[in-house]
Amino acid sequence: MEASMFNDILQKKTKTIERIIRSFLPEEKGYQKTVIEAMNYSVTAGGKRLRPLLMEETFRLFGGKDEDLPLLEPFLAAVEMIHTYSLVHDDLPAMDNDEYRRGKKTTWNVYGQAMGILAGDGLLNFAFETALQALEFCSGTNREYLTTVPAPEYNLQRLTRALVILTKKAGIYGMIGGQTADIEAEQQEGALEPEQLLFIHEHKTASLIQASMMIGAVLAGVADEETVQAVEKCAYDIGIAFQIQDDILDVVGDVEELGKPVGSDALNHKQTYVTIHGLRQAEKDVEVLTDEAIGILESFGGDNDFLKELLLSLIHRRK
Amino acid sequence: MEASMFNDILQKKTKTIERIIRSFLPEEKGYQKTVIEAMNYSVTAGGKRLRPLLMEETFRLFGGKDEDLPLLEPFLAAVEMIHTYSLVHDDLPAMDNDEYRRGKKTTWNVYGQAMGILAGDGLLNFAFETALQALEFCSGTNREYLTTVPAPEYNLQRLTRALVILTKKAGIYGMIGGQTADIEAEQQEGALEPEQLLFIHEHKTASLIQASMMIGAVLAGVADEETVQAVEKCAYDIGIAFQIQDDILDVVGDVEELGKPVGSDALNHKQTYVTIHGLRQAEKDVEVLTDEAIGILESFGGDNDFLKELLLSLIHRRK
Numbered sequence: 001m002e003a004s005m006f007n008d009i010l011q012k013k014t015k016t017i018e019r020i021i022r023s024f025l026p027e028e029k030g031y032q033k034t035v036i037e038a039m040n041y042s043v044t045a046g047g048k049r050l051r052p053l054l055m056e057e058t059f060r061l062f063g064g065k066d067e068d069l070p071l072l073e074p075f076l077a078a079v080e081m082i083h084t085y086s087l088v089h090d091d092l093p094a095m096d097n098d099e100y101r102r103g104k105k106t107t108w109n110v111y112g113q114a115m116g117i118l119a120g121d122g123l124l125n126f127a128f129e130t131a132l133q134a135l136e137f138c139s140g141t142n143r144e145y146l147t148t149v150p151a152p153e154y155n156l157q158r159l160t161r162a163l164v165i166l167t168k169k170a171g172i173y174g175m176i177g178g179q180t181a182d183i184e185a186e187q188q189e190g191a192l193e194p195e196q197l198l199f200i201h202e203h204k205t206a207s208l209i210q211a212s213m214m215i216g217a218v219l220a221g222v223a224d225e226e227t228v229q230a231v232e233k234c235a236y237d238i239g240i241a242f243q244i245q246d247d248i249l250d251v252v253g254d255v256e257e258l259g260k261p262v263g264s265d266a267l268n269h270k271q272t273y274v275t276i277h278g279l280r281q282a283e284k285d286v287e288v289l290t291d292e293a294i295g296i297l298e299s300f301g302g303d304n305d306f307l308k309e310l311l312l313s314l315i316h317r318r319k
Numbered sequence: 320m321e322a323s324m325f326n327d328i329l330q331k332k333t334k335t336i337e338r339i340i341r342s343f344l345p346e347e348k349g350y351q352k353t354v355i356e357a358m359n360y361s362v363t364a365g366g367k368r369l370r371p372l373l374m375e376e377t378f379r380l381f382g383g384k385d386e387d388l389p390l391l392e393p394f395l396a397a398v399e400m401i402h403t404y405s406l407v408h409d410d411l412p413a414m415d416n417d418e419y420r421r422g423k424k425t426t427w428n429v430y431g432q433a434m435g436i437l438a439g440d441g442l443l444n445f446a447f448e449t450a451l452q453a454l455e456f457c458s459g460t461n462r463e464y465l466t467t468v469p470a471p472e473y474n475l476q477r478l479t480r481a482l483v484i485l486t487k488k489a490g491i492y493g494m495i496g497g498q499t500a501d502i503e504a505e506q507q508e509g510a511l512e513p514e515q516l517l518f519i520h521e522h523k524t525a526s527l528i529q530a531s532m533m534i535g536a537v538l539a540g541v542a543d544e545e546t547v548q549a550v551e552k553c554a555y556d557i558g559i560a561f562q563i564q565d566d567i568l569d570v571v572g573d574v575e576e577l578g579k580p581v582g583s584d585a586l587n588h589k590q591t592y593v594t595i596h597g598l599r600q601a602e603k604d605v606e607v608l609t610d611e612a613i614g615i616l617e618s619f620g621g622d623n624d625f626l627k628e629l630l631l632s633l634i635h636r637r638k
Contacts, residue, residue: 031518032496034503039491089440094413094432113413114502117436118495121408121443125490128447132483135454139479156475160458164451171444172358176437177351183433184353199350 058216085123169211178203206239377535404442488530497522525558
């Protein structure tokens with residue numbers, strides 16, 4: 001696929017995702033208006049919408065049908081809300097103390113720390129409220145959402161699985177677990193164990209990418225454990241490669257493409273994949289992981305051109 | 320019911336609830352061990368277990384059966400986890416800045432602020448993971464949880480409703496909404512509107528009590544909207560009466576029963592139901608709300624002796 005064509009498609013798809021996410025955001029009114037404003041400010045502050053994009057593309061790859069989009073769309077919005085809440089809490093003074101993100105003031109920096117905490121809580125909670133809309137629809141408790149009701153037993157299993165994946169990959173066995181290990185690693189005196197850094201990268205970064213791709217597959221109708229696990233492995237490779245590339249770019253990249261000063265990890269005495277394994281090994285590992293991810297993707301068959309380009313653009317982003 | 324008999328039954332029931340809650344707590348292991356320790360420290364730091372108690376009693380009042388307990392128990396634990404996370408975040412320096420709660424160090428005071436934020440996030444997320452166990456069981460995706468699988472269609476509607484109630488009453492249209500309005504009220508210069516204070520009491524306090532009683536009813540099989548709404552109103556009355564009584568006790572109570580210094584609201588220049596409506600009106604309103612709650616409860620029929628005593632003990636607690 002040519003780069004210009006890929007970019008055109010990417011832009012179009014991102015626009016659609018953007019519209020879907022915004023359609024699920026809560027209305028800014030009532031005595032709780034401020035927290036809703038802070039939530040919506042955080043969600044609409046930019047971002048590549050990578051997780052919902054991966055979810056939708058994986059859904060399509062496995063033959064997900066248009067008529068099942070009402071089951072998928074709440075999850076597209078929910079995973080982005082969860083990603084956003086994690087950034088909002090991560091930016092707090094008690095955590096990373098970041099005043100700016102993507103050139104805009106962080107949520108606590110606009111609305112104050114208390115509202116920053118509540119906006120994060122609100123987004124995490126609202127993500128589940130949003131994802132549950134798919135279940136409400138499927139169980140017939142909210143019949144307005146669609147005019148036709150698909151077979152409930154079939155969808156129930158898919159939706160239960162999707163909800164369990166989402167909550168598990170976001171929680172202490174997923175993203176929150178990674179955040180915890182990351183914070184402890186920063187306070188740790190000695191060198192990081194390689195497995196410790198891998199745990200952090202896997203949980204802090206790969207978990208939500210895994211959730212996105214697995215949910216896309218499950219909601220498309222993939223039911224066998226083996227295929228779901230292959231999707232999980234593919235997403236693992238992508239997440240780790242993405243994160244190693246991030247560490248590499250901190251050493252060799254330029255400011256614009258990274259969005260933070262080059263060498264900031266070194267200045268912060270942060271231990272990264274590059275400081276632990278060396279630049280050459282890091283670059284080699286990105287290649288190996290990428291090849292494996294693409295290999296798994298191709299084993300699924302189907303039209304994977306765009307998805308493959310998307311993964312390569314993520315992992316190999318340089319300039 | 321005699322006071323000593325009520326206390327015996329209460330103690331026994333609380334013990335059972337305690338055992339159920341603990342059975343759902345995550346194991347403290349892995350690189351994310353610290354956040355799990357902080358979560359479990361918070362949940363086991365004491366408390367009356369009021370919300371799960373009310374849930375179970377309402378479930379029993381509406382004829383909930385033992386065989387459906389596997390659907391109920393995850394929700395008993397989940398609502399207590401949500402209540403606990405709200406306290407953990409509320410105690411943070413950026414919020415109420417409390418160093419002690421119920422005579423024990425608050426979570427951030429033991430584990431640090433970053434871990435306090437993550438433990439709260441972890442508990443909220445884990446509450447949903449826990450509640451979803453009921454759905455996993457019902458959908459057949461987790462068959463180990465029970466040996467017999469009840470009719471899925473019937474349980475699906477009940478469980479969907481219970482999940483939606485839980486998430487809605489915990490979020491921006493429930494508890495988080497109340498927290499937001501409360502924080503803004505504290506920063507507000509002029510006097511509070513009576514509706515504003517009522518909004519805070521309703522959402523910060525009554526919402527989770529409503530969720531508890533409504534979920535108990537729904538999981539017992541109550542399906543008609545009218546009865547669920549009556550339960551919601553009953554719980555509203557209880558929550559508001561409880562909160563007004565809290566404001567009254569701050570003026571006339573003693574330290575031991577309240578767990579905080581008498582008159583602390585006045586010292587903090589906090590506007591309460593008593594400062595807005597006067598002590599006499601506040602006491603009168605507690606009576607009216609209590610009578611209404613008991614009236615609704617009696618309209619349901621069934622064995623409500625213990626539940627009635629429980630409500631009276633909450634609302635009329637003095638010494």
